[in-house]
Amino acid sequence: MHPDVVDLRSFYAGPLGVVARRLLGRSIRARWGNVAGQIVLGVGYATPYLDVFTGEAERILAFMPAAQGVVNWPTDGLSASALAELSMLPLRDSSVDRVLVVHALETGESPGELLSEIWRILTPGGRLIAVAPNRRGMWARMDTTPFGQGQPFSRGQLTQVLREALFSPVHWSEALYVPPFPSRTFLRSATAWERLGVTLSLPFAGVHVIEATKTLYRPVVVRQTRRVSARMSPALAATPRVLTRGAD
Structure with a gap:
């Protein structure tokens, strides 16, 4: 179930949403440092992270x-x-050329259908960044934020759904290590939490950030054939005849 757009807007207007926008936005921008002359599409509720491309992307x-x-x-x-x-x-x-997916995979009815549609509209060599809640993270356990809505993913689950939609993951990162509490202490130390989590590769990040490319070929599935040996039997079998001599 998709969260209401009013709740999404309210979250990103609040202190915790501002921190999430800043930390996650850095991770996205690090992958797409230059989108000059390209067409960028945000799917779901990606507008808090699209502003950095304004004035750079063609559209x-x-x-x-x-x-x-x-x-x-x-x-x-x-x-x-x-x-x-x-x-x-x-x-x-x-x-x-580029598609950014935020607050969509975890709340949609069919992540595979969405990714297949994104594959269709992407140019050859086009890139996708998918942001999805980490099922091991604290953000997925707190329904007070949009990242606590819907179905979170493990890294393996996200990889599988991307590959089934003919995307090839090229880079993994994680973000939002700070606990999702609107406490001033946590919010002020959010950057320190992020640096510590990235440096130590801690497992409790709030979201996965995965970049993938469009695969231009469809993999061929090789199926094993089973040979059944059967004995050939003649279609007609000879029946012995018994000759009798009539009586004189």
Whole structure:
């Protein structure tokens, strides 16, 4: 079930949402350092992380599911956000260079269908960044944040659903090591938590951040054939005849 867009907007306007936006945004920007001349699409509720590409990308779009609702984005100028059926995106094949998915995989009915649709609209060599709650992290256990909604993923589960949709993961990272409590102590030390978690590769990060490329070939499944040896039997079997001599 998708969280309501009003709740999402309220979260990112609050202190904990500001911290999440800053820490997670750094991880996303580290992977996409330059998107000049490219078309970038945000799917789900990705607008808090799209602002960094404004003025750099050729065009930025934001599609949000109808069950969630939509907000006007950006706040100034022409709107680039719209409601969309995420399993049938209103874009041509191979028309987008980069897709950022946030608050979508864990709340959608079929992550595989969404990823397959994203595969369709990505250009050859196009890239996807998927952000999904870590099932081992504390953020997935707290329903007071959007990352506590829906179904969290393990690294193996996320890898499997990406590969089934013909994506090849090329980089893994994690973010949001700070506990999801609106305490000033935790919020002030959020950067220190993040550095410690990344340095020690701690297992309780709040989200997975995975970058994947579009695979242009469909893998061939080799099936084993079973040979059955059967004895050949003649279609007609000879029946011995008994000759009798009639009586005189």
